[in-house]
Amino acid sequence: MGSIYKSLLIIKSPIKSFIGFTESSISLLKHCTNHRLITQGQVIHTHLYKLGISSHRHIAVKLLIMYLDFKKSSEVDQLLKDYNTFDMIVHNCLISANVNWANVDEARKLFDEMPQRNEVSWTALISGYLKCGRVDESMELFRRNPFQNVISWTAAISGLLSNGMRLESLELFLEMLRDGVWPNNVTFVSVVRACTEMEELALGVSVVSLVVKLGFEEDVSVCNSLITFSLRLGEMDMASAIFKRMGKRDVISWTAILDMYVEMGDLREARKVFDEMPERNEVSWSAMISRYTQKGYSKDAIELFRQMIENRINPNSSCLSSAINALANLKLLQPGKTIHAHVTKIGLANDVFISSSLIDLYGSCGSPNDGRLVFDTVQNKNVVCWNTLISAYSSNGQHEEAKKLFDQIAVKSIGSWNSMVTGYLENEQYDKVFEVFNDMLLSGQTPDISTLSSVLCACANLTSLQKGKDIHGKTFKLGFQHNVFVGTSLVDMYAKSGDIENSKRVFNKMTEKNEVSWTAMIQGLAENGYAEESLELFQQMEKTTCIKPNELILLAILFACSHCGLVDKGLHYFNLMETVYKIKPNERHYTCVVDMLSRSGRVREAEDLIKSMPCEPEVNAWAALLSGCKTYGEDEIAERTAATIQELAEQKSGGYVLLSNVYASAGKWREVLKTRKLMKERGLKKSGGCSWIEVRNELHLFYAQDASGNELNEICGVLEQLKYHMLVLYEHN
């Protein structure tokens, strides 16, 4: 960036004639075109005009290209007027400009008009057809091209590749070799990309030998594409070997190797490369920022984005969308809105990547309707925009809107289906999860890892073992049985359904286990009463892996100790939490310990703990304490605790529910009714309850809020009768 301003100063300075001035002007104009520096380009134009050389043939062509690229039609018209010979070069410029604007038909008209054409005219049109997917027309032209050279071959090879015709492009490459045309560095770049996309390791290696034979092993671009090839095929050693023996490296080489460390899961090393890179451009910044976001380090991503702005690097659309994603993860609406405003200002509001990130941001921050506003302004919506808005609606419980959108999508992607599935899952509407899943299978869409994990999660929550087993079967059919996400979901599903044997079986067979997998198994064992095994597994995890215990694992451990009467062991782990594991116990951990102490009769200690808590105790903690008091006859503490619960009940709906449950368990039905009535009067609502039954492998769910009209009356009638019977029974006893 700095160099262009210096060069501009030279032009402005009185030294107007030096050797190579024309060449300098041309490269400056090229620079302005490539970097979209329109104002600077115009300044240069004015100076060249004043110097009387703006109509110099080579300069005029560059000016024409620049204005064509900036779509400045009046300037283009003026130049064409000045440039009185409307020759082949001008024609070629106009053809390639039209190709860039996706006006290939206009380009064809110009091509047909030409009295004389050269290799450039042909190649421009051949690649023009390929760019808009009109392969047949392009190939027809390619076969008729009288000026076939390495460039037109390369154009066809890479064009076929970008149309997804990988095999055809490689066949064309072989044909080219048979024709006796030698590939150059650009050809190799395209061919290596074809091998990458086909994941053809052997073929790629033989291409490498050809690269060496023809002396391109020192070419930076070729090496860069070979690094990417190695990375995509998981050959990390090969990638770093190529990088190490490169005599010359550029930003792209460095960015590619940075990505290698990220792929290997070593973000710290990636950051080291990033910090040590001799040169960074917006793509390098963007790579680092987007990877931080993807791996869940949203705060680091935002921090890097801030530094980038401070360093006056212009963020590109990838960067902006990653930054917005990071903000969405952190639910930071206000800064997100600032970027939204900025994006609108610089004219990127229409970018599909940025727009879908914005939709996601508004959805994550609870404003799906603002996401809708963004959605409506996007001109070229793609399926991701649709899916993101669906997720935004459904994760905020607006299922009708989500469904309406979903039905409007003409060509649904796997993501569209998954958005619906995840939406219902998040809102605990498990029957809908199965409904969508069945529709999906009927439509012919194959589920992916995400779908199966979600559906298994629904099975786990419904403890529907039969359905879970069906899905387990499907994972084998689809070849996902070794996937870590699917495996973890299966472990969780079997554990939650009480089938601990199968849970263990799946866990032991898993080839890759992550933190979540271990958590699911440890938790599963603890909650199914296998406290000792759970503790053993925990110790095994600490010994054999480098996974650090998380909040949930420790909760499971405390739970296990509590239910097994291992009070001292439980207290031991509780004390290790902050000192060794560096995890601050939350209210749920405290509840567990309070419960543990109360159950074992150490009621006074339990009360002391609850009172010393740095966070607000859960109602459950008080309830555990109260039941401990009852068991061990600690009337004095019981009285205090009951008063506290009564007090809490005044503030929270959960308190009343708890209170009524406490009364219910004591058989005080009149008190229960009184509490319920009190809740109603105070406008407190119990959070939506849900129940279900499984009849002939079909799930039927009932929601508390679902019941309406006659159904509700019917249910209420039954309830009233039940209540009456209970009262009568109680009074008689």
Next chain:
DNA sequence: GGGGAATAGG
């Protein structure tokens, strides 16, 4: 004047 390599949303 024509061909290409690194980053990117659900």
